[in-house]
Amino acid sequence: MVKREIPVEQAIGMTLAHDLTRIVPGQFKGRAFAKGHVIQPEDVPVLLDIGKRYIYVLEIGSDELHENDAAVIMAEAVAGDGLEWGEVHEGKVVLKAVTDGMLWVNQEAVTAMNLIDGISITTRPNLIHVTKGTSVAGVRPIPLVIEKNKVDEVVTIANEVKDKRSAIDVLPYKMKTAALVTTGSEIQSGRIEDKSGPVLRAKLEAYGIQVGRQVFPGDEKDAIVSEIVSAADLGVDLVLVTGGMSVDPDDRSPASIREAATQVVTYGTPMLPGSMLMLAYRGKTAIFGLPGAVLHDAKTSFDVLLPRVLARMKVTKSDIAQLGVGGWLNE
Numbered sequence: 001m002v003k004r005e006i007p008v009e010q011a012i013g014m015t016l017a018h019d020l021t022r023i024v025p026g027q028f029k030g031r032a033f034a035k036g037h038v039i040q041p042e043d044v045p046v047l048l049d050i051g052k053r054y055i056y057v058l059e060i061g062s063d064e065l066h067e068n069d070a071a072v073i074m075a076e077a078v079a080g081d082g083l084e085w086g087e088v089h090e091g092k093v094v095l096k097a098v099t100d101g102m103l104w105v106n107q108e109a110v111t112a113m114n115l116i117d118g119i120s121i122t123t124r125p126n127l128i129h130v131t132k133g134t135s136v137a138g139v140r141p142i143p144l145v146i147e148k149n150k151v152d153e154v155v156t157i158a159n160e161v162k163d164k165r166s167a168i169d170v171l172p173y174k175m176k177t178a179a180l181v182t183t184g185s186e187i188q189s190g191r192i193e194d195k196s197g198p199v200l201r202a203k204l205e206a207y208g209i210q211v212g213r214q215v216f217p218g219d220e221k222d223a224i225v226s227e228i229v230s231a232a233d234l235g236v237d238l239v240l241v242t243g244g245m246s247v248d249p250d251d252r253s254p255a256s257i258r259e260a261a262t263q264v265v266t267y268g269t270p271m272l273p274g275s276m277l278m279l280a281y282r283g284k285t286a287i288f289g290l291p292g293a294v295l296h297d298a299k300t301s302f303d304v305l306l307p308r309v310l311a312r313m314k315v316t317k318s319d320i321a322q323l324g325v326g327g328w329l330n331e
Contacts, residue, residue: 005054008047011039014055018067018144019090022050031090035068056144063148067091070141070151077158078113078121078139080104080169092140097130097170100208102307105137109167113154118142121154123168129207129307130170137168173310175237175286178204180214181227183243183253188218196242199295204238207310212236219244224256232260232285238309245276245291254278257289266317270324274301279315299329 006014015038022032032050033043039055047055060066065073068088075085075093083095097103105126113121123137130136141151158167180200186192194216201211213231217223224241231239244253254267261280267289269277274297278289286309294302304323308315 004057006057008039008044008052008055011055012041012044014039014057017056020047020050020052021090022046035066060145064145065141065148065151067141067144067146070146071139073151074113074119074121074141074154074158075139077155078110078137078167080166082170082172083136083168091144092138094135095137095139095168097132097134097136099170099172100129100131101170101172102311102313103128103130103136104165104169104171104311106161106165106167109157109161112157113167116150116153118146118150119154121168127308127313129303136170171311171313173208173307174312175310176209177236178209178211178238178240179231179234179236180211181224181231181239181241182214182216183219183224183241184216185218187243188216196290196295200240200242200290207306209238209310219252221252221256221259224252225260228256228260228282228287232282232287236285239282239285239287241278241287241289242295243292245278245289253289257287261287265315266320269301269305269320269327271301271304271327271329273297273329277301277305279305279309279320297330301327301329304329 016033016035018035019031020033021030023029032046068091071088071091071093075095079095082098082101084098085093085095103124103126105123107126110121110123113119118141120140120142161167180197182194182196187194197214204211215227217227228239228241241253241257257278257280258264261282263281265279267278269275273293274291276291280287288302290302293300305315
């Protein structure tokens with residue numbers, strides 16, 4: 001790259017080689033002039049106001065890329081079908097979700113990209129719930145002009161993992177229906193009003209999940225097992241069992257879930273609140289045993305695991321064990 005500095009007063013009629021940013025603390029940060037803008041006489045005072053006494057004139061080599069071109073190439077390489085982006089802005093492409101779903105980031109691939117000098121790939125935390133239109137990642141080179149071979153390396157890393165899943169993507173939820181199995185003789189008898197139904201319906205609605213049925217089998221294990229099995233046999237995607245998840249003798253939910261399930265992933269998580277959560281499956285139906293914290297805490301282990309389950313990602317005991325680091329979820 002050959003770069004020459006031209007005083008702004010002498011730059012009238014020249015074309016900007018890159019976006020210029022204007023910052024007004026507490027009021028505005030954004031693009032004042034776009035790449036390709038032809039400088040006019042009236043632009044000179046504005047340029048001086050934003051601290052630009054000189055304008056760069058660039059001659060880019062055949063083995064180099066302008067930041068805008070590099071950002072677009074990298075975005076196209078890393079992004080999956082669940083993402084879209086608009087115009088490149090100040091050398092950066094912002095990837096946005098085209099659907100509600102779970103953000104997927106191949107952490108090893110993105111880390112390898114960021115180890116390349118001059119490359120910046122920034123994402124939201126992995127495996128979280130995002131809604132349509134949410135900005136989930138930013139892709140950019142650091143310098144105004146970057147060596148083409150570095151961008152090629154990013155593309156190579158992205159292509160190496162793409163046969164499994166793109167480096168960054170939003171995976172739509174594959175589960176659509178749910179059933180609530182609300183245990184407790186005090187609720188079954190009407191002595192205590194059920195509070196779990198409204199809370200869980202509202203939570204699931206945010207994920208696009210419809211609750212088709214809610215049953216109240218009391219505390220008898222056979223009745224709880226029967227309701228779980230019945231929901232799974234009807235093809236319900238998700239069964240949520242509330243109540244009776246502690247170690248008290250009257251709490252029958254864990255044993256009931258074990259009997260109904262064909263696979264138990266975990267009973268207990270290294271996360272607070274929600275350490276007594278249980279996750280199991282009966283065929284393709286996911287079964288959660290939900291501790292009381294889910295009904296009164298804004299974020300629990302259930303919120304951490306739910307996006308993965310709804311996207312039908314395989315969740316293992318090892319995956320859950322790793323969540324202990326950062327598993328303190330209280331504010």
